[in-house]
Amino acid sequence: MTLFSEAKLIEEFVTIIFGGIFVTGVVGNVIVCIVIVRNSTMHTATNYYLFSLAVSDLLFLLLVFTIWNYYVEY
Numbered sequence: 001m002t003l004f005s006e007a008k009l010i011e012e013f014v015t016i017i018f019g020g021i022f023v024t025g026v027v028g029n030v031i032v033c034i035v036i037v038r039n040s041t042m043h044t045a046t047n048y049y050l051f052s053l054a055v056s057d058l059l060f061l062l063l064v065f066t067i068w069n070y071y072v073e074y
Contacts, residue, residue, distance in 0.1 A: 025061045029054040 032054040036042045 022061060022065070025057060029058045029061075033058075 033051060036047050036051045036054075
């Protein structure tokens with residue numbers, strides 16, 4: 001195996017791992033938000049806090065990749 005093919009293999013592995021983390025994070029946090037909004041029994045102070053955490057996680061997941069793309073371009 002050449003150095004280039006090893007680097008390519010590592011790049012593909014990291015891409016798959018980051019993609020899995022991204023998809024799991026987005027889907028999980030969206031589901032948490034939907035459940036809290038739709039169920040009136042879930043409207044408690046604790047669940048509002050969890051809702052806030054889910055929204056901040058979504059923003060982090062969605063904005064970090066965008067900021068990283070701009071950083072890589074420059």
